[in-house]
Amino acid sequence: MSHSAGAGRQYGVAAKVQGIGGGGSRARLGLEERWGPDGIQRLRELYEPLRRFAAVIGSWDVDPDDLVQNAYAKVLAKHPDDIRDLGPYLRRAIVNLSTDERRRTTRTSVVLRRIGAPLSATDSYPSDLEDLMRVEPRVRALLYLVEIERQPVADAAEVVGMTNGSARVALTRARRRLRAELTMEANGE
Amino acid sequence: MSDMRDALNELARRGAPRGFDEVLKGAASAERDAAERDAAARDAGGDDLDTIPLVTAEPVARRQSLSSMIAAAGVAALVLVGTFAVSAVVGSGGAGSAEAAVRRLADAVSHEDILAAADVLAPEEVRSLHGTLDHAARKAAELQLVQTASAPLAGVDFNIHGLNLSTESLGNGYAKVTIDAGTFTAATHKTQFSPLMQKVLRESDDNSSQSDLAKLAENDNLPTFVVAVRHDGRWYVSAAYTVLEYVREYNRVPAADFGSGERNISTLGAESPDAAVQDSMRALQREDWSKLISMAPPSEIPVYDYRDALTTLARRNKAESDRSTSGFTIDSMSTASQVNGDTAKVTLTASGTTDSGHWSLDGGCFVGPSDEDFPYPCGGDPVYFGLVGTPLSGLDKSSTVTVVKQNGRWFVSPVSTVLDVLDHFISQLDRRSLFTLLDIPNQIPPDGPLTLGRPIVLPAGTSQGTKVFTFQGHEGQNLLGLATAQSKPSSTASSYENYPPAAVRMFAPDGSEFGESGMLDGQSLTLPSNGTYTVVVQRSYLSRRVGDVTVTIWDAADAPAAAKQPHDGGSSCTYTLLGASCSSTSSGSSSSIDRILPGNNSGQPSTNDRRVTATSVARGPSPTFAIPTTVPHG
Numbered sequence A: 001m002s003h004s005a006g007a008g009r010q011y012g013v014a015a016k017v018q019g020i021g022g023g024g025s026r027a028r029l030g031l032e033e034r035w036g037p038d039g040i041q042r043l044r045e046l047y048e049p050l051r052r053f054a055a056v057i058g059s060w061d062v063d064p065d066d067l068v069q070n071a072y073a074k075v076l077a078k079h080p081d082d083i084r085d086l087g088p089y090l091r092r093a094i095v096n097l098s099t100d101e102r103r104r105t106t107r108t109s110v111v112l113r114r115i116g117a118p119l120s121a122t123d124s125y126p127s128d129l130e131d132l133m134r135v136e137p138r139v140r141a142l143l144y145l146v147e148i149e150r151q152p153v154a155d156a157a158e159v160v161g162m163t164n165g166s167a168r169v170a171l172t173r174a175r176r177r178l179r180a181e182l183t184m185e186a187n188g189e
Numbered sequence B: 001m002s003d004m005r006d007a008l009n010e011l012a013r014r015g016a017p018r019g020f021d022e023v024l025k026g027a028a029s030a031e032r033d034a035a036e037r038d039a040a041a042r043d044a045g046g047d048d049l050d051t052i053p054l055v056t057a058e059p060v061a062r063r064q065s066l067s068s069m070i071a072a073a074g075v076a077a078l079v080l081v082g083t084f085a086v087s088a089v090v091g092s093g094g095a096g097s098a099e100a101a102v103r104r105l106a107d108a109v110s111h112e113d114i115l116a117a118a119d120v121l122a123p124e125e126v127r128s129l130h131g132t133l134d135h136a137a138r139k140a141a142e143l144q145l146v147q148t149a150s151a152p153l154a155g156v157d158f159n160i161h162g163l164n165l166s167t168e169s170l171g172n173g174y175a176k177v178t179i180d181a182g183t184f185t186a187a188t189h190k191t192q193f194s195p196l197m198q199k200v201l202r203e204s205d206d207n208s209s210q211s212d213l214a215k216l217a218e219n220d221n222l223p224t225f226v227v228a229v230r231h232d233g234r235w236y237v238s239a240a241y242t243v244l245e246y247v248r249e250y251n252r253v254p255a256a257d258f259g260s261g262e263r264n265i266s267t268l269g270a271e272s273p274d275a276a277v278q279d280s281m282r283a284l285q286r287e288d289w290s291k292l293i294s295m296a297p298p299s300e301i302p303v304y305d306y307r308d309a310l311t312t313l314a315r316r317n318k319a320e321s322d323r324s325t326s327g328f329t330i331d332s333m334s335t336a337s338q339v340n341g342d343t344a345k346v347t348l349t350a351s352g353t354t355d356s357g358h359w360s361l362d363g364g365c366f367v368g369p370s371d372e373d374f375p376y377p378c379g380g381d382p383v384y385f386g387l388v389g390t391p392l393s394g395l396d397k398s399s400t401v402t403v404v405k406q407n408g409r410w411f412v413s414p415v416s417t418v419l420d421v422l423d424h425f426i427s428q429l430d431r432r433s434l435f436t437l438l439d440i441p442n443q444i445p446p447d448g449p450l451t452l453g454r455p456i457v458l459p460a461g462t463s464q465g466t467k468v469f470t471f472q473g474h475e476g477q478n479l480l481g482l483a484t485a486q487s488k489p490s491s492t493a494s495s496y497e498n499y500p501p502a503a504v505r506m507f508a509p510d511g512s513e514f515g516e517s518g519m520l521d522g523q524s525l526t527l528p529s530n531g532t533y534t535v536v537v538q539r540s541y542l543s544r545r546v547g548d549v550t551v552t553i554w555d556a557a558d559a560p561a562a563a564k565q566p567h568d569g570g571s572s573c574t575y576t577l578l579g580a581s582c583s584s585t586s587s588g589s590s591s592s593i594d595r596i597l598p599g600n601n602s603g604q605p606s607t608n609d610r611r612v613t614a615t616s617v618a619r620g621p622s623p624t625f626a627i628p629t630t631v632p633h634g
Helices: A031-057 A064-076 A086-114 A127-134 A137-148 A152-162 A165-185 B004-012 B020-044 B065-087 B100-109 B114-119 B125-127 B131-142 B195-200 B237-252 B272-288 B289-294 B306-323 B382-394 B414-428 B429-435
Strands: B156-171 B174-188 B208-212 B224-231 B232-240 B331-338 B343-355 B357-362 B365-367 B399-408 B411-412 B456-458 B466-473 B478-484 B502-507 B524-525 B530-538 B549-555 B571-575 B579-586 B589-596 B612-614
Touching: A031 A064, A031 A086, A031 A137, A031 B020, A064 B020, A086 A152, A127 A137, A127 B004, A137 A152, A137 A165, A152 B125, A152 B466, A165 B004, B004 B208, B065 B331, B100 B156, B100 B224, B100 B232, B125 B524, B131 B414, B131 B612, B156 B478, B232 B237, B237 B306, B237 B365, B237 B524, B272 B289, B272 B343, B272 B399, B272 B411, B272 B414, B382 B414, B399 B414, B429 B466, B456 B466, B456 B530, B502 B549
Parallel strands: none
Antiparallel strands: B156 B174, B174 B208, B174 B224, B224 B232, B331 B343, B343 B357, B343 B399, B357 B365, B399 B411, B456 B549, B466 B530, B478 B524, B478 B549, B502 B530, B524 B612, B571 B579, B571 B612, B579 B589
């Protein structure tokens, strides 16, 4: 397993100034003033579940904490009152960040391939997770939300940016595929 | 690995957590740095933008997911319906000043007065909607989407107050009106919606929201503004100019040359309808954005006024994309046009390649390189496209590009072309498709009683892909089904061929829906009580290229061997609200595993649990995990 540096890989998240007041030169309140102890405590409570979620949806070589950190950076730029439901908002941010990261990696690979440069090593992960890692990341996250966190499919679908119908189909496919693969493994095939 | 959940949990635990404090510290630092870069870029006032996030949409706050989307679609439909009559009055409205036009618009919104709102919208932009909106109105009334077309916004309450505006001239006859202060509130009153919309919104309550109008675009460091234009001495709010001006400001690209499109119209466009379409396609191939821009009618989409901004943006994007060419080629192209006055309909047939493979276009039927895995039907059932993309189902081989004649030159009209597709979509939308799209298929009038053992044919490419039946079931009755397709997907690489080409949704006598049913996948469904059930049989979203699908449902004991054959081996699970108890069979022997769903402390189902049993009948390799099923309360 390889992890990126502790400071976290940057995903190009342009955390925008979210000042209070009007106009472009509006005064900018500090983090503590904006979020206060209650807001920080709420972020603290969300950390563990968010990290688990990030670990599931993120590429193997991306540190889940990096995804959480960048998602936090996005919300810290906002005033808490501007976010109606912090948990789903942060999860959706993690989904977007993770998607961006994969697109960037894919683009880089394409460019490297085009110029004939050697590609960096592909992801390697424990064999017992191989089947799961082959599932499309958003569907993997969907599985996690529904199977582990017991969220309704509709809510989980919204978090990962899918329609309810697509999510149901994707879940069925993923479950069936995993079952088939796991069964084959169990049979030593 | 014996269990999917184990794997998910293992994956979720991967890595060494840095801990909340470290992560928050890093986030605060990143947020501060980004804010400083942003401020520095603003101060520099140049093109040295900070990194633009690839994330195109901010995460959305969660409300009730499906119902929110449906509500939005419903409201949009309501707006469409009510707006149909607007073109009858456009041209006589406007306001004496740009600011007055915006205030009139705000006042109209506050009174949910669509006609008054349309009165201050740019006439050219509203007029083109007339036919489509009229069509939508008639269809909405027919499908009972609204109570009455004359009060389409019944149940929705808008209010704008505290409006403080300032105006900046952008050119002769063009003004930017900035909203310096103002509050927008919206509230819904479900009981005032049509009975159909109330069913759609069954799980949502009345709600309300409030927005600070001055801060709508604050995340992008932009003020909230609209662009007003002057026609014949009166001022109107222009949606097209507003959008383009936002694009320009957001990307910090050169200012528009307002009115230049109208002034230079005789040098723009093409000499014939066919030339307009073919020139546009070739411009697209060459990435000649200037040429492409010159093919849009200036009065409809003022992209010519913004040509410097848009070409700068295109160059910038190309430079950032690391690509010398798009890889998009046109190998063959032909057009045929039918001219009627100043409007022509051009049928386009073309094919070529991209970096990813071959593409082809036949009228409105596009087949792209990736359509092997994600084929969509051309002119098919709207249900395949989902609620948002459903108007795409209006595309078929007869779809044309609309070309309009202005000042003796022919221009490709994107708005009219899109509206044609929308018209076609509306004309083919029926109650069955609409109710399926709105996820209330059980509200479709039943096609009759379900006869066990009788095949149900779900034809391809029509709304008949969903059929509804009533079924007199009794407690403990086991049902099992089988879905077969006329053909396999054209791509052997398609991973979808392994899945049933249809789905069965069961609704209990009280209207509640059972969770996912594996009835077509070798798992029988045991009915929990006596009563009249509603059985919805639908083609699968994934069965796009398999022709007709036939579904048959039997008493499990009467089902043929094929129906008892799951893809994944034999398993038998009983699901309750508290947990699942699964047993598996392998080579004739049985074992049992009790599973309790997370969050429950007891493995003993309560006595008043309503049970649904899903049992796979076939014998085979051991299942490795249980499928949790949501079981409705009685």
